[in-house]
Amino acid sequence: MALLEIEDLRIAYSTKGGDAFAVDGISFAIQEGEYLGLVGESGCGKSTIAKAIIGILPPQGRIVSGSIRYRGRELAGLPISELRRIRWRDIALIPQSAMNGLDPVYTIEKQMDEAIAAHADMKAQARHARIAELFEMVGLNPARLNDYPHQFSGGMRQRAMIAMAMVLSPQLVLADEPTTGLDVIVQDQILERLAVIHEQTRNAMLLITHDMALVSENCGRIAVMYAGRIMEIGGPDVFAAPFHPYTMGLVNAFPDIASRGSELIAIPGTPPSLVDPPSGCRFRARCPFATTRCAEETPPLLEVAPSHFAACHYVDKAQAFRQETRAPATWRSAL
Amino acid sequence: MIERSGLATILDHPSGAAGLAVVLLFIAIAIFAPFIAPYGPFEVVYNADQSVVRLAPPDGRTWFGTTNQGMDVFSQMVWGARVALLVGLLSAIGSVVLGTIIGLVSGYFGGWIDEILMRATDIAFGIPFLPFAMVVIAIARPSLVLVILLVVFFLWRTTARVVRAQVLSLKARPFVWAARAAGAGPARIIVHQILPNVLPLAFLYMAIGVQTGVMLEAALSFLGFGDPNVQSWGIMLNAAFRAGAMRSAWWWVLPPGLALSFFVIAVFMITRAYEERLNPQLRMI
Amino acid sequence: MTGFARYFVRRLALMVFVVWAILTIIFVLFQLLPGDPTAIFIDANFSVEMIERQRELWGLNDPIGVQYLRYLKNMALFDFGDSFFQNEPVAAILFERTINTALMVVPALIISVVLGTIIGAVAGWRRGSRFEKVTVTTALLLHSAPSFFVGIIALMVFSYELGWLPAGGMVSLGGPEGFWETISSADYWQHLLLPCLVLVSREITGPILLLRGSMLDVKGSDFIDILRAKGLPERSIVAHAARNALLPLVTYIAVMTGLLFQGQVLLEIIFAWPGLGREMVTALGDLDYPVAQAALYLMALVILAMNFIADLTYGVIDPRVTYD
Numbered sequence: 019m020a021l022l023e024i025e026d027l028r029i030a031y032s033t034k035g036g037d038a039f040a041v042d043g044i045s046f047a048i049q050e051g052e053y054l055g056l057v058g059e060s061g062c063g064k065s066t067i068a069k070a071i072i073g074i075l076p077p078q079g080r081i082v083s084g085s086i087r088y089r090g091r092e093l094a095g096l097p098i099s100e101l102r103r104i105r106w107r108d109i110a111l112i113p114q115s116a117m118n119g120l121d122p123v124y125t126i127e128k129q130m131d132e133a134i135a136a137h138a139d140m141k142a143q144a145r146h147a148r149i150a151e152l153f154e155m156v157g158l159n160p161a162r163l164n165d166y167p168h169q170f171s172g173g174m175r176q177r178a179m180i181a182m183a184m185v186l187s188p189q190l191v192l193a194d195e196p197t198t199g200l201d202v203i204v205q206d207q208i209l210e211r212l213a214v215i216h217e218q219t220r221n222a223m224l225l226i227t228h229d230m231a232l233v234s235e236n237c238g239r240i241a242v243m244y245a246g247r248i249m250e251i252g253g254p255d256v257f258a259a260p261f262h263p264y265t266m267g268l269v270n271a272f273p274d275i276a277s278r279g280s281e282l283i284a285i286p287g288t289p290p291s292l293v294d295p296p297s298g299c300r301f302r303a304r305c306p307f308a309t310t311r312c313a314e315e316t317p318p319l320l321e322v323a324p325s326h327f328a329a330c331h332y333v334d335k336a337q338a339f340r341q342e343t344r345a346p347a348t349w350r351s352a353l
Numbered sequence: 354m355i356e357r358s359g360l361a362t363i364l365d366h367p368s369g370a371a372g373l374a375v376v377l378l379f380i381a382i383a384i385f386a387p388f389i390a391p392y393g394p395f396e397v398v399y400n401a402d403q404s405v406v407r408l409a410p411p412d413g414r415t416w417f418g419t420t421n422q423g424m425d426v427f428s429q430m431v432w433g434a435r436v437a438l439l440v441g442l443l444s445a446i447g448s449v450v451l452g453t454i455i456g457l458v459s460g461y462f463g464g465w466i467d468e469i470l471m472r473a474t475d476i477a478f479g480i481p482f483l484p485f486a487m488v489v490i491a492i493a494r495p496s497l498v499l500v501i502l503l504v505v506f507f508l509w510r511t512t513a514r515v516v517r518a519q520v521l522s523l524k525a526r527p528f529v530w531a532a533r534a535a536g537a538g539p540a541r542i543i544v545h546q547i548l549p550n551v552l553p554l555a556f557l558y559m560a561i562g563v564q565t566g567v568m569l570e571a572a573l574s575f576l577g578f579g580d581p582n583v584q585s586w587g588i589m590l591n592a593a594f595r596a597g598a599m600r601s602a603w604w605w606v607l608p609p610g611l612a613l614s615f616f617v618i619a620v621f622m623i624t625r626a627y628e629e630r631l632n633p634q635l636r637m638i
Numbered sequence: 639m640t641g642f643a644r645y646f647v648r649r650l651a652l653m654v655f656v657v658w659a660i661l662t663i664i665f666v667l668f669q670l671l672p673g674d675p676t677a678i679f680i681d682a683n684f685s686v687e688m689i690e691r692q693r694e695l696w697g698l699n700d701p702i703g704v705q706y707l708r709y710l711k712n713m714a715l716f717d718f719g720d721s722f723f724q725n726e727p728v729a730a731i732l733f734e735r736t737i738n739t740a741l742m743v744v745p746a747l748i749i750s751v752v753l754g755t756i757i758g759a760v761a762g763w764r765r766g767s768r769f770e771k772v773t774v775t776t777a778l779l780l781h782s783a784p785s786f787f788v789g790i791i792a793l794m795v796f797s798y799e800l801g802w803l804p805a806g807g808m809v810s811l812g813g814p815e816g817f818w819e820t821i822s823s824a825d826y827w828q829h830l831l832l833p834c835l836v837l838v839s840r841e842i843t844g845p846i847l848l849l850r851g852s853m854l855d856v857k858g859s860d861f862i863d864i865l866r867a868k869g870l871p872e873r874s875i876v877a878h879a880a881r882n883a884l885l886p887l888v889t890y891i892a893v894m895t896g897l898l899f900q901g902q903v904l905l906e907i908i909f910a911w912p913g914l915g916r917e918m919v920t921a922l923g924d925l926d927y928p929v930a931q932a933a934l935y936l937m938a939l940v941i942l943a944m945n946f947i948a949d950l951t952y953g954v955i956d957p958r959v960t961y962d
Contacts, residue, residue, distance in 0.1 A: 074863045105869030118860035121878050122958055123885070133868045166957040475652065476659045478945070481900035481937040484918055488934060491922045492670050568784055572904055575786060576919060590790070594908070599794050606794065610787040621782035 019090050020047035021222050022071070022190055027084035029066050029075065038292040040066040040079070042246035048190065048239075051220040055233030057268065058243035059289060064226045065114060068192040070094075071224075072111050073101050088190070107137040110183040112176075112193040119179055120167040127163035130182045137186055152181040156211050173204035180208065184215055191223045197232065209236065230257065230272040242268065245289050245300040248319065252326030261328035261336040264301045266343040286349055299330070306348045307332060307339060369626025375619035379612075383434040390428035394584035397423045411604050418604035420589075421596045429584045430608040436585035437616055440497065440570040444504035445562030451505060452512025453555045457543055459513065460520025470513070477510040483572060490578040497580040500573055504566045512558040516551050523547050553631055560624040564617050571613050586613045642953065653946045658710075660938045665709055668931050669702075718932035721921075728928045732914065732936060736899075737817060738808055739906070739913035743898045745830060746837035751891055753838075754845025759880050761846065762853025773846060781843035786904035789836040793908060796832055804829050806910035833909040837902065841894065848890055852883035885956050889948040896944030900937040 029041040040063040048054045056064050069075050071086055071093065086093040088104060096104075113119040121129060130149045134140055140148070150160035156177040167175055176196065183191055196212075197205040209232070215221070225237055233240055240256040242249045242265045250262040260266045267285040287304040290296050299317050302308035311331055319327040322336070332339070342348045363369035382389060392398060398419055411418045417426035459470040486503045493499055523529060523546070532546050573579055574587025575594070586609035598605040693699050697708060712718065718728035761770040780788075797805040804810065807829055814823040856862065856879045865875045903915030910916075914933055921929035953959040 069863075072867045074866050102869040102871070105867055107869065111864065111867045113860060113864055115860060119864045121861045121865070121882065123882055123956065124878070132870060132874065136868065136870050136874070168958045472652075472655070472659075475656050476663075479656045479660050479938055479942045480663070481934070481941055483903050484900055484915070484934050484937050487919065487922055488664075488667055488930060491930075492667060564782065571784060572786060575904065576907060577923075590787070594790070599790060600798050603794065606790060610784075610790060614783050614787055617784055618779060618782045621778070625778065 021050045021052075021089060022048040022224075023085075023087040023090075024067070024071075025085045025087070027067070027070065027086065028082040029063070029070055029079060030082050031066075031076075031079045033078070033293060035293045037082075039082075039246050039295070040292055041070070042292075042295070043084070044243075044246070044248055045084075046241055046248065046251060048222050048224060050189065051216075051222055052239060053216070053223045053225060053237040054239045054241060055237030056224060056226045056241045056243060057228060057230055057233050060228055062243050062289060063246045063292075064228075064243055065194050068111065068194045068224065068226055071192060072105060072109055073098075103137070106133050106183075106188065107186045108188055109190045109192065110186070110188040112179055112183045112191065112196045114195040114198065120175060122167055125164045125166055126170070126178050126182075130178075130185050133182060133185055148185065149181075152185050153178075155184070155215060156181040157207065173200050173208070176200060176204075176208060177211065180211065180215075184219070184221075187219050187221070189221055191221055192226070193223055194226045195228070196225070197229070198227070205232075212236070230268060233257075245295060246292055247300055248329065249301065250326075250328040251319070252323065252328075255323060255326055259336075260340065261322045261326070261333045262301075262330045263305045263307055263339055263343065265328075266340055267304075267349065270343060306342070307335070363623055363626045366626035366629065368622045372619040372622030372626070375615055376623065379434050379616050379619075380438060382431055383438045386431050386435055390425075390431040392425040392428040394429055394432040395424065396428070398425055399423070410602075417608045418602065420592065420605055421598070421602075426589075426605050426608050429589050430586070430612050432584045433586040433589060433609060433612065434616075436497070436583050437567045437570070437613070440501055440504070440585075441563035441567040441620070444501045444508065444566035444570075445559045447501065447505035448508030448562050448566075449512055449555050449559045452509035452558065453516050453551065455509065455513040456516025457520055457547065457551065460517040461524065461539065461543055461547065467517075471517070474510050474513055477506070482507045482569070483576070486569075486573055487576065487578050490573070495578055495580050497583055500570050500578075500580065501566075503573075504569050507569065508558075508562050508565060512555065512562075515554055515558065519551050519554055520547055523550050557624065557627055557631060560620060560627060564620040564624065567613070567620070568617055586610070645953070646950065649946060649949055653942055656942055657939065660942075661710060661713055661935065662706075664931060664934055664938075665706055668927055671925075671927060713932075713935055719928045721929050722926045723924055724926075724929075728932050731929060732917065732932055735912060735914045735917045735933075736936065738911065739899060739902060739915065741808065741821065741826070742830065742833055742837065742905070742911055742913060743895075743902055746834045746841060747891075747895060747898060749834070749838050750841035751845055751887075754842040755849050755880075755884070755887060757842075758846035758849025759853050759876070759883060762850035762883070763857065763876060763879065765854060765857070770850070774850065777843040777846045780839050781847070783840075785836060785840040786908060788839060789833065789905050789908045792832055792836050803832050806908075808911055829909075833905050833911060837898075837905060841898070844890060844894060845887060848887055849880075849883055852886055853879060856882045885952070888955055889952050892944045892948035892951065896941035899940040 024047070025045045027041055027044045028039060030037040030039050032038075042063075044063075044067065046054065056067065058064055066075070066079065069079070070081055071088075073093065073096075075081070081094045084094070088108065091104075093101065093104070120126070127146070127149055130152070131142075131145050134145045134148060138145075149163060153160045153163060158174060158177050158181065162169075167178075170178060180196070183193075193212075197208055200208070212223075213236070216223070225233060227233060234254065234257050239251070239253060241251040242256065242262065244264050250256055250260060250265045256265060257269055260269055264285075271284050285304055290300055290303060296303060297313055298315055299305070299308070299312040302312040305312065309331075315331065317329045317331045319329045320333055322328050322333045328336075330336075363373055398414075407419065407421055407423050417430065419425055420429070455470050455474075459467045482503075486500075486507070489503060490499060529542060529546050532542050537545070570579070570585060571587030571590070574585050575591045577591055577595075579585060579588045579591065581588070589609035590606065590613075593599070593602070593605040593609070596602075596605075697705060700708075716729055718732070720726065721728050721731055724731060757773055761767075761773045764770055793805065796803045809820060809823065809825050809829060813825045814820045820826045859882075862875060862879060865878055900915065902911075902913065903919065905911065906913040906916035907919060914936065918930055918933040918937075921927075921933065
């Protein structure tokens with residue numbers, strides 16, 4: 019049994035113009051100890067998935083259908099008292115912005131302590147020892163446990179947030195853009211820490227980011243999301259040999275993971291409206307290879323290689339597409 | 354443009370529209386007071402036998418009854434609307450003009466001008482209004498003009514601080530340095546770039562000023578520091594209170610008190626509707 | 639010097655400056671008061687020499703500069719001289735009146751802050767609920783209604799019409815005397831009930847509207863989501879939110895206390911409460927200048943001291959405030 023299984027999940031936000039399906043029929047699974055990278059442009063619904071898993075969708079958002087199972091147990095619609103027990107002990111969250119993720123008027127230790135106290139029957143001293151241990155693990159000085167969040171730098175806050183997420187050794191960590199906004203050196207340090215923790219605890223992680231390099235360096239499995247749907251999912255081959263034109267475009271946009279010598283290409287255009295999404299393939303308006311079939315038929319996720327799926331009608335032409343997408347002219351023709 | 358869209362928001366807002374209707378009603382009463390009020394503000398009502406109609410309960414002739422001096426309560430209430438509107442408008446305009454000018458100058462020029470004006474504001478904020486006003490009136494003899502001046506003196510400080518803060522944030526905006534780079538002088542920048550952006554706030558404080566002004570005049574008059582030559586709601590309440598009407602003549606107490614309450618609450622509802630447009634956070638849903 | 643010490647000194651200097659400015663304004667005002675104080679209270683039978691002796695005694699013949707400096711010194715030392723009418727030092731009279739005012743204002747303040755905070759916090763937390771709408775609407779109405787008229791109505795209904803509560807005063811005639819005897823008597827609490835409730839009906843609206851607003855701000859912050867994700871019970875989350883939302887309240891309470899000491903003049907008149915404000919109105923009517931002057935000064939002082947405390951406490955309770 020997978021640790022986390024998401025099946026045909028649909029999440030809507032009510033907006034003035036009607037329901038916006040930020041997540042529109044998504045399925046994937048995370049095995050124990052596995053790192054799954056979820057990539058896509060901002061606004062494609064990545065963060066919504068994390069919020070739905072841990073049950074903190076904003077008031078205007080709701081799960082319309084589908085299921086989220088943790089160790090076979092359905093989380094969607096679980097009574098709050100049951101859900102509370104799973105939160106943080108089993109599934110923890112490293113939020114997008116640690117700056118705002120910490121309560122400004124409580125000390126860091128207090129905030130970590132209350133997480134332990136809510137779930138484990140531990141003496142105050144043992145809790146303190148555990149918190150100090152975690153602090154050292156993420157490379158922070160335990161002498162600063164009693165600091166307030168504003169006394170920490172951005173990188174330190176992010177580390178404190180990671181320490182807080184790990185304090186109960188959760189089996190699944192949802193990391194939502196854990197390094198965004200930090201400078202590169204701090205990013206590296208934080209990733210290193212995450213790797214060390216992973217070695218020790220064998221936790222699984224859903225790493226949500228728009229940083230392709232981060233995913234390719236850390237994740238055994240990769241899912242590419244676009245406009246509320248998964249376009250491609252599989253092992254490291256998703257980036258090495260993509261089958262979906264959108265993934266090809268993303269790979270091209272990140273020169274350090276694309277083959278050397280290529281020109282940096284951003285995909286022209288913007289994602290479609292989620293309130294009134296286009297028929298067929300959602301990427302077709304920006305896709306250089308789109309045909310009328312793409313507008314008429316929604317491409318299903320096809321298995322293109324063992325455990326590698328892509329949602330494109332023309333996966334058999336992938337080889338040729340990969341060549342063509344390296345030329346900037348190809349992308350300009352789409353518009 | 355500002356007034357038009359401001360008016361539209363107030364009308365969109367159910368309580369804002371209700372407040373506006375009530376205020377318009379009071380304006381109409383004030384304007385047409387001579388036609389509405391059967392008696393003058395100090396006119397004594399006599400019986401057929403030439404005796405004074407003292408403390409008569411409401412009836413067909415004196416709708417809201419009479420005072421202990423035989424004056425018609427309804428008429429006094431109607432005349433009181435004039436005083437309320439006069440005090441409200443004049444003190445609001447006076448305080449907003451004064452406060453806006455001080456805020457603009459202080460915020461725009463900074464330096465020692467700002468220092469002096471802001472210390473003056475600090476002093477004004479330390480003065481307890483009612484007691485201070487009572488002393489001044491005791492010195493100078495009560496009059497409506499003095500009451501209005503005192504209210505202006507009390508109200509300018511808030512407007513000045515708020516406007517100054519707004520000017521400070523506007524000063525840092527690109528369109529202001531663009532104007533300065535293009536060679537516009539301080540007066541031009543203040544009038545053309547800054548003032549239009551400060552006006553919505555100034556209007557808000559004007560509405561607040563009307564409400565506070567009317568309330569303060571009523572409070573001072575109730576305490577016995579009102580102008581004895583006019584008939585205002587506060588003066589009516591003072592007379593009723595001193596005559597012990599709370600015990601014996603409810604009809605003398607309720608009309609001025611309710612008129613005051615309705616007017617003040619109505620202005621407040623307009624203010625609130627307008628404020629919600631400037632600051633949508635206040636909205637309930 | 640640390641940042642806080644520097645800030646403290648600067649803020650204190652500002653307060654001293656403002657106190658001096660207000661004292662000067664008060665001095666000028668009372669110089670302008672009509673008539674010579676001796677003319678008002680000295681018996682018509684007094685001889686010219688006696689009046690002259692009295693003027694000399696009060697220092698009214700000194701140059702104005704000397705009078706001003708003496709006045710500043712006396713005010714700073716709370717030496718307000720003797721009342722013209724009551725054969726007592728002004729300081730003793732006003733001390734008693736200030737205590738009486740506090741006996742009305744402090745209970746109202748406590749009730750308003752405690753109840754208002756809870757109601758406002760719940761209203762903000764349950765945004766869009768019926769409770770929020772009813773509370774906010776009521777609070778806005780009470781906030782804008784003239785509270786002295788509310789007081790008059792309350793008195794008419796509960797004291798005169800229904801006869802449930804005493805019609806004014808702080809205690810009955812021949813009732814308890816002295817601070818402890820007063821506050822431990824049922825008589826005082828009966829007299830307090832009505833003015834206190836009227837005061838609460840207005841003062842409670844501040845904390846309600848303030849807490850609701852800051853609760854809304856806090857509720858939208860990311861850290862609330864994280865607290866929820868941590869699996870904390872709802873009450874812990876509300877506690878976090880309230881702790882954040884309370885910060886502006888502390889400042890507000892200090893400012894509100896300052897304003898209450900001068901703003902209750904109206905209620906003291908309506909309820910015949912022998913407090914500072916009522917004493918001042920009486921003194922102005924009697925032309926008892928030393929009393930009026932000192933009362934005005936004391937009220938200003940309370941406001942300034944409370945604003946000072948407000949500014950200082952904010953830095954102490956909010957860990958984010960720095961003074962660099």
